Amino acid sequence: MSWTDERVETLKRMWGEGQSASQIAKELGGVTRNAVIGKVHRLGLSNRTAGTATPKPEAKSKPATPAPAPKPEAKPRPQPKTEAARPQADPNAEAKPSTPARRQIIPAGQPLPPQPSANEISPEALAKVNEVEKKAKKIGLMDLTERTCKWPVGDPATEDFWFCGLPVQAGKPYCEAHVGVAFQPMSSRRDRRR
């Protein structure tokens, strides 16, 4: 495969959209993420300075760079990374954030409190969670590792309690699906059109 105009265009577009190199590579086909990254660099449209700015000092032989070129480097990086984390209490301590319809203790006689749109999780995310829970590993507390989703499911007071256990996503404590509900996309407050 070669870098045709079209493929380069796709590369540029996707990279601009913040897609990862591997995703782009998969989309293009016939290339590895390394190829994509290499191309990105050659095209000069590299620094997205996102997740991994690697100020690599020097690993291998290459003193052929006598020009240190002091870069001021004042880059705030305006990536539209809109992600407002709703601090989800520790699963271990928290009861069970799994069920969307969280039990709210309503004092008898109270009129149905206008559910303050506290948790407005995208339907897709919820659906994803429900799906994922079917194939969850259903692991016990002892089975949790640093790379198993720690999302609790069920009632800790019963036997019907387990942790998701699916592979977590890079650093996060949860699998992708659960990260989706644990971290709100920030603006769930949509204005009602009049």
Add this chain to the structure above:
DNA sequence: CCCTGATTCGC
């Protein structure tokens, strides 16, 4: 271990 991008260097 999974993933991310960055860099180097033989081709």
Add this chain to the structure above:
DNA sequence: GCGAATCAGG
């Protein structure tokens, strides 16, 4: 110019 190997990090 290309990209695998490697590096550095989450």
